[in-house]
Amino acid sequence: MNTTNAPTIERPSAISRFFKGIGLLRESPVGMFGLALVIFWVAMAIIAPVLPLHDPLAALVPFQKIMTTMPDGTHFWLGTDDKGRDILSRVIWGSQRVLVWSSLATVVAYFFGMMMGVAAGYLGGWWDEVISFIGNVLLSFPVMILYILIVSYLGASGINIVIAVTFASAPGIMRIVRGLILDLRTRDYVAAAQTRGEPAVRIMLVELLPNARGPLIVDACLRLGYTVVAIATLGFLGLGLPPPDPDWGLMIKEAVPLGSFAGHMMVIPALALSSLILGFNLLADGLREISLRD
Numbered sequence: 569m570n571t572t573n574a575p576t577i578e579r580p581s582a583i584s585r586f587f588k589g590i591g592l593l594r595e596s597p598v599g600m601f602g603l604a605l606v607i608f609w610v611a612m613a614i615i616a617p618v619l620p621l622h623d624p625l626a627a628l629v630p631f632q633k634i635m636t637t638m639p640d641g642t643h644f645w646l647g648t649d650d651k652g653r654d655i656l657s658r659v660i661w662g663s664q665r666v667l668v669w670s671s672l673a674t675v676v677a678y679f680f681g682m683m684m685g686v687a688a689g690y691l692g693g694w695w696d697e698v699i700s701f702i703g704n705v706l707l708s709f710p711v712m713i714l715y716i717l718i719v720s721y722l723g724a725s726g727i728n729i730v731i732a733v734t735f736a737s738a739p740g741i742m743r744i745v746r747g748l749i750l751d752l753r754t755r756d757y758v759a760a761a762q763t764r765g766e767p768a769v770r771i772m773l774v775e776l777l778p779n780a781r782g783p784l785i786v787d788a789c790l791r792l793g794y795t796v797v798a799i800a801t802l803g804f805l806g807l808g809l810p811p812p813d814p815d816w817g818l819m820i821k822e823a824v825p826l827g828s829f830a831g832h833m834m835v836i837p838a839l840a841l842s843s844l845i846l847g848f849n850l851l852a853d854g855l856r857e858i859s860l861r862d
Contacts, residue, residue: 599854605847609840613664622654624661624814634832649819649833650826658814659840665809666816666844669726670795673733678788681738685745686772690753700746703739711736715798719807726809729802733795744787748780755779786855793848800841816841 593599622628629638632648646656688699706714718732752758753776761771802808803817811818816837823833 593854593858596854596857598850599857602847602850602852602854605843606851609663609844609847610667612660613667616660616664619660621657621660624653624657625812626654627652628654631830646836647832649822650830655819655833655836658819659816659837662814662816662819662837663840663844665726665813666796666799666841669729669809670792670799672726673730673795673799674737674788674792676730677734677737677791678741678784680734681741682745682777682784684738685742686749686777688742689746689749690772690776691768696746699742703742706735706739707743709736712798712801715802716805716807719802724802724807724810729799729808732802733798736798737791737795741784741787741791744783745777745780748783749776752776752779782859786852786859789848789852789855793845793852796841796845796848 593603628642629644629648630650630652632638632644632652634645634647636644636647638644644654644656646654646659648654649658684699684703688696709717714736715732718735719728722728722731749772758771758775761775766775799808799815800817800820803815804821806818806821808817809815819837820834820841823830823837826833
């Protein structure tokens with residue numbers, strides 16, 4: 569039989585799947601609004617180097633209010649802080665740090681959480697018992713206490729925040745993945761792969777995990793919001809990203825002792841933080857709404 573001219577099945581590319589997902593998300597106004605907020609901050613983080621902003625670390629004129637114009641024509645659209653640093657510059661550059669570290673921490677947590685969950689759910693037996701026991705031990709700690717313990721011991725840095733988020737989030741991700749895999753491993757395509765003699769690693773990574781992606785994408789959006797909160801909270805406690813680089817949580821902390829005199833120094837980064845978290849949460853709600861329709 570001649571198979572040289574047999575038609576080939578073209579799989580949709582990642583870009584086409586992305587735009588298809590955006591098309592489905594248009595059915596959810598809540599999800600679209602959340603996506604718009606997330607895209608806004610991602611765009612600000614990307615174009616921050618080319619925007620006509622003041623140096624976020626430069627000490628200019630302290631305690632300037634919103635929409636201040638100096639005699640020399642210098643504009644401070646969102647005012648300055650007690651050290652004379654431009655708040656607009658620090659908020660925009662701060663979005664870059666928050667998004668980079670929160671995304672990295674969430675990706676690393678998901679990697680370890682998914683590997684633990686798929687191994688526990690598919691292999692079962694003592695694998696399931698050991699992995700579930702480790703996860704339950706870590707989940708017994710209050711999340712913020714675990715963050716503080718790890719970062720206090722290792723020191724305040726971006727990498728150590730990633731480690732703390734991984735320890736705190738991976739067990740929860742593991743339990744979600746494990747539950748999904750326990751259901752998926754009974755499907756016919758898994759039995760067919762086992763019959764073909766495919767190794768367990770290939771079955772877990774190729775047959776099982778891709779089919780569990782729907783709920784995990786929704787959970788990932790929510791966890792990105794949780795991670796942003798964690799980074800901001802650690803920054804407020806002095807355990808976040810090291811100063812003097814802009815960090816939203818640290819900006820709020822620095823404004824607290826100044827009271828109502830510097831209210832804009834506190835409110836502006838708080839609004840930026842809230843809008844980003846709201847964006848991730850609404851995006852997750854929109855994705856969940858679309859998945860329930862299907």
